[in-house]
Amino acid sequence: MDFNLDMNLNDQYGKNKKATFDKETLYDMLIIGSGPAGLSAALYAKRKGLKVGVLSNKVGGQVVDTTSVENYLGFDFVTGEGLVEKFMHHVQTLDVPMLKDADVKSFEKTESGFEVALSRGEIIKSKTLILATGSKPRRLGVKGEDAFIGRGVAYCAICDGPLFEGRDVVVAGGGNSAVEAAIDLSKIANSVTLVHRSEFRADQIIIDQLKRLSNVTIHLQTEIQEVFGDGLVSGVKVLDKATGETRELKIEGLFVEIGYLPNNQLVIDQLDLNNRGEIIVNALNETSMKGVFAAGDVTDTPYKQIIVAASEGAKAALTANDYINRG
Amino acid sequence: MALLNEQLQGQLKEVFSSMKNEITLAVFTKEGDCYSCEETIAFMKEIETLSDKISLETYDLEKDSERASEYNVVMAPSIVLLDSDKKYRGVKFNGIPAGHEINSFIPGILEVSGAGEALPEDLLMQVNALSKPVNIKVFVTLSCPHCAGAVQKAHKLAFESALIDAEMVEAQTFDELSNKFNVSSVPKIVINDQYEFVGNQPLEIFLEEIAKTQ
Ligand SMILES: Cc1cc2nc3c(=O)[nH]c(=O)nc-3n(C[C@H](O)[C@H](O)[C@H](O)COP(=O)(O)OP(=O)(O)OC[C@H]3O[C@@H](n4cnc5c(N)ncnc54)[C@H](O)[C@@H]3O)c2cc1C
Numbered sequence: 002m003d004f005n006l007d008m009n010l011n012d013q014y015g016k017n018k019k020a021t022f023d024k025e026t027l028y029d030m031l032i033i034g035s036g037p038a039g040l041s042a043a044l045y046a047k048r049k050g051l052k053v054g055v056l057s058n059k060v061g062g063q064v065v066d067t068t069s070v071e072n073y074l075g076f077d078f079v080t081g082e083g084l085v086e087k088f089m090h091h092v093q094t095l096d097v098p099m100l101k102d103a104d105v106k107s108f109e110k111t112e113s114g115f116e117v118a119l120s121r122g123e124i125i126k127s128k129t130l131i132l133a134t135g136s137k138p139r140r141l142g143v144k145g146e147d148a149f150i151g152r153g154v155a156y157c158a159i160c161d162g163p164l165f166e167g168r169d170v171v172v173a174g175g176g177n178s179a180v181e182a183a184i185d186l187s188k189i190a191n192s193v194t195l196v197h198r199s200e201f202r203a204d205q206i207i208i209d210q211l212k213r214l215s216n217v218t219i220h221l222q223t224e225i226q227e228v229f230g231d232g233l234v235s236g237v238k239v240l241d242k243a244t245g246e247t248r249e250l251k252i253e254g255l256f257v258e259i260g261y262l263p264n265n266q267l268v269i270d271q272l273d274l275n276n277r278g279e280i281i282v283n284a285l286n287e288t289s290m291k292g293v294f295a296a297g298d299v300t301d302t303p304y305k306q307i308i309v310a311a312s313e314g315a316k317a318a319l320t321a322n323d324y325i326n327r328g
Numbered sequence: 329m330a331l332l333n334e335q336l337q338g339q340l341k342e343v344f345s346s347m348k349n350e351i352t353l354a355v356f357t358k359e360g361d362c363y364s365c366e367e368t369i370a371f372m373k374e375i376e377t378l379s380d381k382i383s384l385e386t387y388d389l390e391k392d393s394e395r396a397s398e399y400n401v402v403m404a405p406s407i408v409l410l411d412s413d414k415k416y417r418g419v420k421f422n423g424i425p426a427g428h429e430i431n432s433f434i435p436g437i438l439e440v441s442g443a444g445e446a447l448p449e450d451l452l453m454q455v456n457a458l459s460k461p462v463n464i465k466v467f468v469t470l471s472c473p474h475c476a477g478a479v480q481k482a483h484k485l486a487f488e489s490a491l492i493d494a495e496m497v498e499a500q501t502f503d504e505l506s507n508k509f510n511v512s513s514v515p516k517i518v519i520n521d522q523y524e525f526v527g528n529q530p531l532e533i534f535l536e537e538i539a540k541t542q
Binding site: 120 | 428470511512514
């Protein structure tokens with residue numbers, strides 16, 4: 002039996018309670034998001050002596066939904082959570098105030114900087130903002146998908162995998178997350194079919210691992226066209242692009258792992274975005290608005306990876322620090 | 329062999345040192361076919377040793393049926409948290425709160441001990457305005473990292489209102505109940521067996537759904 006204790010519980014209660022936010026203070030920097038980009042920005046900002054705080058609604062961001070991380074320098078293997086724990090511990094030794102259950106609703110430019118509004122109605126003020134809101138799973142956009150969310154269509158393999166014990170499932174996608182999900186699910190499900198509309202984009206090392214599994218079938222160049230069922234998913238309709246044939250796969254679970262969409266709701270009408278909806282930043286992580294910087298998966302920086310997000314967060318904090326010092 | 333290793337025991341002791349008042353873990357098991365009943369008891373016995381503010385009472389779902397119905401316990405294993413007056417505050421766990429659920433179980437203990445933070449004023453007003461009983465079931469899996477957050481929120485609301493009864497339901501242990509509510513993504517929150525949503529949503533959303541039952 003495992004126990005995955007959250008090492009930060011201690012900070013939530015009693016005598017170890019950490020710094021909290023002050024509504025009257027004008028902060029130097031508010032960071033929205035506590036994924037690798039946000040936490041790394043917090044670390045750099047605090048070490049520069051800035052008055053900084055972090056607002057987020059999910060500590061650790063997407064990293065907590067990752068079973069294992071094997072490509073973050075210095076760790077040959079670490080669970081997603083284990084890594085977040087290290088990140089958080091590092092940041093909290095510097096006593097950075099952090100709201101962990103805060104939905105940021107909007108922000109507004111004011112004379113002295115920005116006012117950030119939380120969905121609970123609170124307002125926090127800051128000279129600069131770092132947007133590190135990350136990304137969320139992309140949907141397939143096929144018939145039946147939305148109707149069956151939570152009824153067989155799932156986007157978090159480690160969360161929902163156990164509910165499909167002994168059942169037949171499909172994983173949609175061909176990148177690292179899809180292949181990893183298929184490997185994880187093969188340990189629980191009766192059978193796993195990986196369906197991807199083109200060729201693999203995943204790292205060869207895990208594709209090889211996947212191919213060795215006996216209860217996994219791989220269909221490349223195959224497109225999912227529809228999810229069907231009666232109350233719950235009972236199958237998907239797929240088109241084999243090579244033969245032009247459509248077939249039905251009888252399955253009870255569809256795990257969608259086809260990439261990510263930026264969490265850009267906060268800035269959609271305020272900042273310049275590219276055609277994928279990502280915030281456009283320059284090499285200094287500046288956005289189209291003065292005083293607003295962005296880092297990580299929400300930006301147009303290529304390669305959505307933990308180490309990339311972390312280093313972008315550092316850069317954004319350093320640029321913001323220069324911006325503040327210039328006055 | 330101990331379920332909790334030494335390191336974890338030390339960490340939990342430290343967290344429990346923030347407890348305010350005493351609490352009781354009332355654990356219901358049943359004879360015969362009971363998935364994880366034994367482990368749950370063993371786990372609770374270890375928890376009991378980690379703080380002198382925690383005491384354990386064990387009951388049998390059938391033999392102690394009166395007590396079970398007092399706390400609306402209908403499944404086993406089930407853990408009910410009682411405050412220092414031995415009062416049920418609506419905080420309950422069905423199935424073993426291991427894996428990631430330790431992160432709802434430990435906060436549950438702290439909450440019932442009185443060490444929790446107050447709800448924001450506007451939310452508290454909504455909770456106080458309730459007039460009819462509310463049952464919140466939060467279906468989870470033990471491998472779900474953000475499910476514990478949803479359980480914590482439900483328990484927080486229950487602790488604040490005598491009308492709210494909130495229970496974690498471990499979906500694999502209670503697969504019949506999970507199937508009845510078509511649980512195929514977690515956390516799935518079901519209110520009064522009628523209104524439901526998926527995901528660790530903000531407290532505002534919990535209250536919006538709860539309002540529908542009034
Ligand atoms: C299943 C899976 C496996 C992966 N595996 C790997 C891997 O092995 N190696 C690797 O390098 N990368 C991996 N990645 C990618 C990696 O997780 C991301 O690139 C990285 O987490 C991006 O970091 P980020 O800080 O930009 O954003 P995120 O991690 O997405 O964090 C976003 C943060 O913003 C907050 N937020 C968003 N909107 C709001 C709002 N309105 N109000 C308040 N807070 C808000 C969220 O709460 C969260 O804290 C994986 C991703 C997934 C999903």
